[in-house]
Amino acid sequence: MSMFGDGLDKAVQKAFTRPIPKSAGAQMRYLVKQLKGTKAVAQMLRVSQRTVERYVKDQIKKPRPGLAAGLDAEVKNRWQPQIRAKAREKAATTGGIVIDTWARLGYTTPIGSTDQDRIRHLTVAFPPQYAARLFEAQEQGASDQRLQEIAAEALKEVYFQDGGRRAGSLEEVRFTDVEHIEFDR
DSSP states (O other), X not given: OOHHHHHHHHHHHTXXXXXXXXXXXXXXXXXXXXXXXXXXXXXXXXXXXXXXXXXXXXXXXXXXHHHHHHHHHHXXXXXXXXXXXXXXXXXXXXXXXXXXEEEEEEEEOTTSOEEEEEEEEEEEEEOHHHHHHHHHHHHXXXXXXXXXXXXXXXXXXXXXXXXXXXXXXXXXEEEEEEEEEEEEO
Protein backbone atom coordinates (compact mmCIF):
# COMPACT_ATOMS: atom_id res chain seq x y z
CA MET A 1 0.00 0.00 0.00
CA SER A 2 1.28 3.44 -0.88
CA MET A 3 0.13 5.90 1.80
CA PHE A 4 1.64 8.98 0.17
CA GLY A 5 0.73 8.10 -3.41
CA ASP A 6 -2.83 7.16 -2.43
CA GLY A 7 -3.14 10.38 -0.43
CA LEU A 8 -2.07 12.49 -3.41
CA ASP A 9 -4.53 10.63 -5.65
CA LYS A 10 -7.40 11.26 -3.22
CA ALA A 11 -6.60 14.99 -3.12
CA VAL A 12 -6.79 15.16 -6.91
CA GLN A 13 -9.97 13.06 -7.05
CA LYS A 14 -11.78 15.71 -4.98
CA ALA A 15 -11.73 17.82 -8.14
CA PHE A 16 -13.80 15.33 -10.16
CA THR A 17 -16.94 16.91 -11.57
CA ARG A 18 -18.83 13.69 -12.38
CA PRO A 19 -19.26 10.71 -10.07
CA ILE A 20 -17.19 7.62 -10.80
CA PRO A 21 -19.26 4.62 -12.02
CA LYS A 22 -20.38 2.63 -8.97
CA SER A 23 -21.61 -0.77 -10.17
CA ALA A 24 -19.17 -3.45 -11.30
CA GLY A 25 -20.90 -3.62 -14.70
CA ALA A 26 -20.64 0.13 -15.26
CA GLN A 27 -16.99 0.14 -14.17
CA MET A 28 -16.19 -2.79 -16.45
CA ARG A 29 -17.95 -1.14 -19.42
CA TYR A 30 -15.96 2.05 -18.80
CA LEU A 31 -12.65 0.15 -18.76
CA VAL A 32 -13.56 -1.81 -21.91
CA LYS A 33 -14.25 1.50 -23.65
CA GLN A 34 -11.01 3.06 -22.36
CA LEU A 35 -8.82 0.07 -23.27
CA LYS A 36 -10.72 -0.65 -26.49
CA GLY A 37 -11.61 -4.26 -25.78
CA THR A 38 -12.37 -6.98 -23.27
CA LYS A 39 -9.06 -8.82 -23.76
CA ALA A 40 -6.94 -5.88 -22.52
CA VAL A 41 -9.20 -5.40 -19.49
CA ALA A 42 -9.06 -9.13 -18.69
CA GLN A 43 -5.25 -9.09 -18.79
CA MET A 44 -5.03 -5.96 -16.66
CA LEU A 45 -7.41 -7.32 -14.00
CA ARG A 46 -6.03 -10.89 -14.25
CA VAL A 47 -9.39 -12.49 -15.00
CA SER A 48 -10.68 -14.33 -18.06
CA GLN A 49 -12.04 -12.45 -21.06
CA ARG A 50 -15.31 -14.35 -20.54
CA THR A 51 -15.54 -12.96 -16.98
CA VAL A 52 -15.15 -9.41 -18.30
CA GLU A 53 -17.88 -10.05 -20.91
CA ARG A 54 -20.23 -11.36 -18.21
CA TYR A 55 -19.75 -8.18 -16.11
CA VAL A 56 -20.28 -6.02 -19.19
CA LYS A 57 -23.63 -7.77 -19.80
CA ASP A 58 -24.54 -7.55 -16.09
CA GLN A 59 -24.62 -11.36 -15.85
CA ILE A 60 -22.33 -11.07 -12.83
CA LYS A 61 -22.96 -8.18 -10.48
CA LYS A 62 -20.86 -8.75 -7.32
CA PRO A 63 -17.09 -9.15 -7.78
CA ARG A 64 -14.91 -10.83 -5.16
CA PRO A 65 -13.16 -8.27 -2.89
CA GLY A 66 -9.79 -8.36 -4.69
CA LEU A 67 -11.36 -7.83 -8.10
CA ALA A 68 -13.69 -5.12 -6.75
CA ALA A 69 -10.71 -3.18 -5.36
CA GLY A 70 -8.72 -3.57 -8.59
CA LEU A 71 -11.67 -2.53 -10.72
CA ASP A 72 -12.31 0.54 -8.57
CA ALA A 73 -8.63 1.55 -8.59
CA GLU A 74 -8.26 1.20 -12.38
CA VAL A 75 -11.40 3.26 -13.03
CA LYS A 76 -10.25 6.01 -10.61
CA ASN A 77 -6.82 6.10 -12.29
CA ARG A 78 -8.42 6.78 -15.68
CA TRP A 79 -11.43 8.93 -14.68
CA GLN A 80 -11.52 12.51 -15.96
CA PRO A 81 -7.85 12.87 -16.97
CA GLN A 82 -8.23 16.55 -17.95
CA ILE A 83 -9.77 17.43 -14.58
CA ARG A 84 -6.99 15.47 -12.83
CA ALA A 85 -4.32 17.33 -14.84
CA LYS A 86 -5.90 20.73 -14.08
CA ALA A 87 -6.09 19.96 -10.33
CA ARG A 88 -2.41 18.95 -10.28
CA GLU A 89 -1.43 22.00 -12.33
CA LYS A 90 -3.32 24.34 -9.99
CA ALA A 91 -1.72 22.81 -6.88
CA ALA A 92 1.72 22.99 -8.49
CA THR A 93 1.47 26.60 -9.70
CA THR A 94 -0.84 28.60 -7.46
CA GLY A 95 -2.72 26.60 -4.87
CA GLY A 96 -0.20 24.41 -3.13
CA ILE A 97 -1.34 21.42 -1.11
CA VAL A 98 -2.22 20.84 2.54
CA ILE A 99 -0.81 17.84 4.39
CA ASP A 100 -2.51 16.49 7.51
CA THR A 101 -0.49 13.83 9.30
CA TRP A 102 0.07 11.90 12.50
CA ALA A 103 3.70 10.81 12.38
CA ARG A 104 6.94 10.63 14.32
CA LEU A 105 8.84 13.85 13.67
CA GLY A 106 12.13 15.21 14.94
CA TYR A 107 15.18 17.08 13.66
CA THR A 108 18.95 17.38 13.90
CA THR A 109 21.13 20.53 13.97
CA PRO A 110 24.89 20.82 13.34
CA ILE A 111 25.83 21.44 16.97
CA GLY A 112 24.30 18.12 17.92
CA SER A 113 21.21 19.47 19.59
CA THR A 114 18.16 17.59 18.55
CA ASP A 115 14.47 17.69 19.10
CA GLN A 116 13.63 14.18 20.22
CA ASP A 117 11.43 12.37 17.72
CA ARG A 118 7.86 12.26 18.93
CA ILE A 119 4.45 11.57 17.47
CA ARG A 120 2.95 14.87 16.34
CA HIS A 121 -0.24 15.84 14.58
CA LEU A 122 0.47 18.48 11.96
CA THR A 123 -1.65 20.23 9.38
CA VAL A 124 0.65 22.25 7.14
CA ALA A 125 0.10 24.09 3.86
CA PHE A 126 2.90 23.29 1.41
CA PRO A 127 3.67 25.98 -1.17
CA PRO A 128 3.16 25.19 -4.88
CA GLN A 129 6.78 24.18 -5.52
CA TYR A 130 6.48 21.27 -3.08
CA ALA A 131 3.11 20.23 -4.51
CA ALA A 132 4.79 20.26 -7.94
CA ARG A 133 7.69 18.12 -6.69
CA LEU A 134 5.34 15.60 -5.05
CA PHE A 135 3.14 15.24 -8.16
CA GLU A 136 6.14 15.05 -10.53
CA ALA A 137 7.78 12.37 -8.42
CA GLN A 138 4.53 10.42 -8.23
CA GLU A 139 4.04 10.60 -12.02
CA GLN A 140 7.60 9.33 -12.51
CA GLY A 141 6.81 6.30 -10.35
CA ALA A 142 8.65 7.39 -7.20
CA SER A 143 8.47 5.08 -4.22
CA ASP A 144 6.50 5.99 -1.13
CA GLN A 145 9.88 6.45 0.60
CA ARG A 146 10.88 9.13 -1.95
CA LEU A 147 7.52 10.92 -1.58
CA GLN A 148 8.04 10.83 2.20
CA GLU A 149 11.52 12.40 1.78
CA ILE A 150 10.06 15.26 -0.31
CA ALA A 151 7.36 15.80 2.32
CA ALA A 152 10.07 15.84 5.04
CA GLU A 153 11.99 18.54 3.11
CA ALA A 154 8.79 20.58 2.83
CA LEU A 155 8.07 20.17 6.55
CA LYS A 156 11.63 21.27 7.35
CA GLU A 157 11.29 24.49 5.34
CA VAL A 158 7.64 25.35 5.96
CA TYR A 159 6.95 24.12 9.50
CA PHE A 160 10.26 23.89 11.37
CA GLN A 161 12.09 26.79 9.67
CA ASP A 162 8.98 28.88 8.97
CA GLY A 163 10.20 29.83 5.48
CA GLY A 164 13.64 30.90 6.75
CA ARG A 165 12.49 32.92 9.77
CA ARG A 166 13.81 30.42 12.36
CA ALA A 167 15.95 27.31 12.87
CA GLY A 168 18.18 28.15 9.91
CA SER A 169 20.83 25.62 10.88
CA LEU A 170 18.49 22.64 10.76
CA GLU A 171 20.17 19.76 8.94
CA GLU A 172 17.61 17.01 8.75
CA VAL A 173 13.97 16.47 9.60
CA ARG A 174 13.02 12.89 10.39
CA PHE A 175 9.52 11.98 9.29
CA THR A 176 8.80 8.34 10.15
CA ASP A 177 6.17 5.98 11.56
CA VAL A 178 3.40 7.66 9.57
CA GLU A 179 0.12 6.62 11.19
CA HIS A 180 -2.13 8.87 9.09
CA ILE A 181 -1.60 11.07 6.07
CA GLU A 182 -4.08 13.03 4.04
CA PHE A 183 -3.60 15.67 1.38
CA ASP A 184 -6.04 18.36 0.34
CA ARG A 185 -5.92 21.01 -2.34
